[in-house]
Amino acid sequence: MLLTRDYGVELDGLKTQLAELQEIVKEIVKNSSSKETRIKEDCDQSGKLLADINTGQGELGGIFFSGQYLGEKSRYRWEPHERDVKQLLDLDSDKVAKILSALGHKQRIDIIRAVLQQPLTGTELVDRLNMGTTGQLYHHIKALLGADLLTQEERGGNYSFPGHRALPFLLLLAAVSELLDTSDYMELSEARNNAGDYLGxxxxxxxxxxxxxxxxxxxxxxxxxxxxxxxxxxxxxxxxxxxxxxxxxxxxxxxxxxxxxxxxxxxxxxxxxxxxxxxxxxxxxxxxxxxxxxxxxxxxxxxxxxxxxxxxxxxxxxxxxxxxxxxxxxxxxxxxxxxxxxxxxxxxxxxxxxxxxxxxxxxxxxxxxxxxxx
Known part of the structure; x- marks a missing residue:
């Protein structure tokens, strides 16, 4: 049985599909351009946001974030997240304080920063951080292990930082970097409140x-x-x-x-x-x-x-x-x-x-x- 194809009809169909595809692309470009224009209108020449974008959040707005951490032996990706600011401000203060205090120790931060760069044994950590003895190190390592902020491959093996914790910790450091000068200003404020210590x-x-x-x-x-x-x-x-x-x-x-x-x-x-x-x-x-x-x-x-x-x-x-x-x-x-x-x-x-x-x-x-x- 001889089959014949009507190439003219097929070509017309492809043209129709191509035209529909072009319209879809135009619509996407149009929406993207419109959004970019709105954002530019809300920014000054330095690129700083001048006006809030209506996001459907409460009057305090929302935080939107995503990203990925790519380490030497691990990779972790955060899909786009959204947090309502009011919800963040309503977090349990006691629990927030416990988390920050658990991390708010110089040697614990040094340990995390070290193993984020590469997995290390306890002996290597002692040498790298100039701790002198292992006793002080293991006191902090025990706390970090219990808080799921540190893992060990095997007994006596390398310590490393859990992949799913890496991005939140790095974002916390990024936030801290924006607040570093506040520690200086707090010291200055304390000096003002205790001027007599200096003026005698x-x-x-x-x-x-x-x-x-x-x-x-x-x-x-x-x-x-x-x-x-x-x-x-x-x-x-x-x-x-x-x-x-x-x-x-x-x-x-x-x-x-x-x-x-x-x-x-x-x-x-x-x-x-x-x-x-x-x-x-x-x-x-x-x-x-x-x-x-x-x-x-x-x-x-x-x-x-x-x-x-x-x-x-x-x-x-x-x-x-x-x-x-x-x-x-x-x-x-x-x-x-x-x-x-x-x-x-x-x-x-x-x-x-x-x-x-x-x-x-x-x-x-x-x-x-x-x-x-x-």
Whole structure:
């Protein structure tokens, strides 16, 4: 039996299917373009979201996330998840605190970070983390094993991190990285609340000249290192004061694995630097971060690398990023600060401070100190 095919009809059918497919693709592209346009309209030029997108969530909105973790020996994928913000805020506080406290130990975090990079034996962990003995290690490993935050291949074998826990833990670290600076600000806030530990007298007698003396002490250290020969102390009519030197200028580059410029660390990290000045009868020394947090406002200006950099603070907290505001052939640092009136009930007295300047000049005759009023 001879079969014949009507290729014309078949071709017409294929054309129809192709036309339908083209319409579907056009519709998909149209919807995608429309969504992208809406998102762009909700963003400013920096790409930051300006307006909430209607997601059908409650008035507090929702969190949407997905991703995958690909390790050397494991792979785990999170399909798209959705969490209502109100539901997250209503989580049991006791349980949340227990989870965070279980992880909130330096050595446990170090253990997890180590085995995330590669499976390790107990001996290798002790050596890598410089623990000295295995007793301390196994105390934390026992807790991590019981919490399903660590696995062991076999008795005496390698420890590794469970694949299904990897992505949540890494996301937690990502969130923490966005909050790292808050630990510095909490320390600064504690310093404000305990100003007497640094100022050494009763609140009625707190002396703002102690802050000025501390800033000047840092300039003297720069002079002793051979990099500063000239400093100006300018008393302003609004009650603030500026100390400007011709030293090297505080470094502005960011630390490795951080976006924080070094000058911001100098001004906000209490524990990073030792104090160069102690007030009489004080328990702790006054560092630049202490000057910063006890000031209602502070502005730092750094001149180095052919540029002028500036950043502003309020009670120790940055109000601006480190900005490049000009070009210069000079080097040095200028600090302008206004002591907080809630802490200091008296202002600067230029004539009183002149006596201290005279003593400094006698001790360091090669350091020129100019006492000025604007």
């Amino acid at each position: 007298t009763s609140p009625e007698e707190y002396d703002p000249h102690l802050l000025l003396r501390s800033v000047l002490e840092n300039t003297i250290l720069e002079h002793q290192a051979g990099y500063c020969s000239d400093v100006s102390v300018v008393f302003h009519s609004d009650g603030s004061v500026t100390v400007a030197d011709n030293g090297r200028g505080i470094p502005v580059q960011s630390f490795s694995n951080s976006e924080k410029p070094r000058v911001q660390a100098v001004l906000t990290e209490i524990s990073r630097f030792s104090a160069s000045f102690n007030a009489p009868n004080s328990q702790k020394g006054i560092t630049i971060p202490i000057v910063n947090t006890l000031s209602q406002r502070l502005t730092v200006e750094v001149r180095r690398e052919g540029k002028v950099f500036r950043q502003e603070y309020k009670h120790g907290i940055p109000q601006t990023p480190l900005l490049t505001v000009g070009l210069t052939n000079e080097t040095g640092t200028s600090l302008t600060f206004f002591p907080d009136k809630e802490i200091f009930h008296s202002g600067f007295d230029q004539s009183l401070f002149a006596n201290e300047i005279a003593d400094i000049s006698e001790t360091f005759p090669n350091l020129k100190i100019h006492l000025l009023t604007d």
